Amino acid sequence: MGIGVEPATFVLIHGGGSSAWDWHLVEPELRGLGHEVVAVDLPIEDDANGISEYADAVVAECAGHRRLAVVAHSFGGLVAPLVCSRVATELLVFVAGMVPKPGESPAEWWSATGHDDLGIALDTRREEVDAFFNGVPDRLVDAAFEHARDQGGANWEQPSPLRAWPQVPTRFLLCRDDRFFPPDFARAHATERLGITPDEIDGGHMVALAHPRELAERLHGFWNRRGD
Template sequence: MATFVLIHGGGDSGWAWHLLEAQLRSRGHETVAPDLPSDQPTAGLGDYADAVAEAVGERRNLVIVGHSYGAFTAPLVADRLGADALVLLAGMIPAPGERPDDWWESTGCNKARDAAGLSAIEDPFESFYHDVPRELAEEALRREREESPGAGGEPWPLTAWPDVPTKFIVCKDDRFFPPEFFRALARERLGVTPDEISGSHCVALSRPQELATLLVSYLQG
């Protein structure tokens, strides 16, 4: 049995994982999906990592999963707790010393979004939730929270990527981050060819069964 530690993205909460959690638990695994203190204006990346570590407690056999902005926190937790695996799901792969606020320009993400025509999509039901059932997408939007400016302006503190086996998952139908951008960034920053899953940026809500199958497959690797 593994413990999947699920770290949500920006403006989100642990609720975003509830369908995936049900799938993982039905397969005999444990899950931890805390709310980051992102609604506290002075909270930093270290505070985010502290919240996750506290939620994990003494659990072991950890698979750390970071979605989107959660990729800035997931490696900190994996490094601190000695995780067995680290998975970034459409994750904003950080570099040492890089501030989240700077990531969009330093990685070329903004240019890639413009070139793909994604910057022009303003409706969140199209950019984030286009394949999520409408009622579920509305609930997700209702639960949105503010994101701490303290974390966004803080340099990523690790000097190197943690010595933890790392996977990257591209959402092939993502309308927020261009899939080809992430394919290139995963090769450049992690030296890995990403795995891919059909679905939107919020694939944990639209395809939890398929995502659970992919995550569990990593336990055999």
Template sequence: MRSRAGAGREDVGTPFLLLPGAGGRAWYWHRLVPELERRGHRVAAVDLPADDDTAGLEAYATVATAALDALVAAGGDGDAVVVAQSMGGLTAPLVAARRPVRLLVLLNAMVPRPGETGGEWWDAVDQAGARAALAREQGRPEDGDGETDFSHDVPPEVWAAGAEEVGDQSGTPFGEPWPLPSWPDVPTRVLAGRDDRFFPLALQRRVARDRLGLDVVEVPGGHLCALSRPAELADALDALLVAEPTRPVT
């Protein structure tokens, strides 16, 4: 396991644990980390064992929890904020069920139901239908390239650099039923990119409402907004620290 901790002063700022989506690399957060540090926070972005076919959700949660323990032990202002991108939504609540967490933030993230596999999630929420509907609305081909939907607003040089950083994603965690009996009783916020083509905003609003009883907070950018709009995302995360806590209704 490799984590990249912020280099801020000891015992200042809120600890932020950043969990990536499919491919599992801390690199995804490399533009956001310095933005959060500039706002006075301590940050750790985690590599998850995405290319290990023996690693399921338990292994992902174990790696993430160890990184959280190290982050909190290093100092900061109280319990950590756990931020999960995309597939990271399967892992983040498992961490929040194991350790005290100040806030759980889902960023363009999957929201699982108890017993549902990650593989079942796509049809259950009609991700393909929502993606096609948005393409029609915007005058784009419904069967457009998935990589473009991921990266359409990421600077080309940043996306090109990612080709060497982002690894393969094993299907093992997608085949396992999500293990919690319910969403953890932890304040939770859902951030959704208003330009997300992969998990369209309308889809994220519906899923957040139906599965958590929560509204979404819109942020600029597409599915990979930590790469395309890191400063704006850091501002949104910073603002959540003083917002009224919201708990899921499941």
């Protein structure tokens, strides 16, 4: 851990249509580095829920933990800043994440960021595998589809309750081989929305399944250097 560096509690937020299972290979790596881990299942299957309810679920799981580092993958990025505005947090990390503007709805994000213009097709399983799972072993791809969950979209037009950006040290980690959020798109997104130059890691969109040890080491490093 390094002299004088206290361990974190890493709060891991999964992406859209998914579950905490996405982090199951990263969790033991973080624990091996001395940290606590809380991986949250967002209540995505209930159409009555939206960003606020997702954040409520994460906040509830944070109870009793300290030295929080919130890590959000993909769609989870829309939830993470709201969590950080509700609980004391020492680090916020987007991993191939969607960065919201205050008051922006999930539906608005796609066109506002220019992602709609990329023309990425997700109509078949083959297209989904190509966009999300390049570099992931076949057995884990199959398991990911088994753990996938339907995500209700009734509240996608509802503006985010986030009103101001939380004052938390923030990093953005893009994936160099990402086909869903390609590197050029992710760099521009992080620069425009966060005003920072993103860090980079090898791997596709589902980097937590393809390179769990490397991802855990990067998160560990971000925690140790969060005051820089």
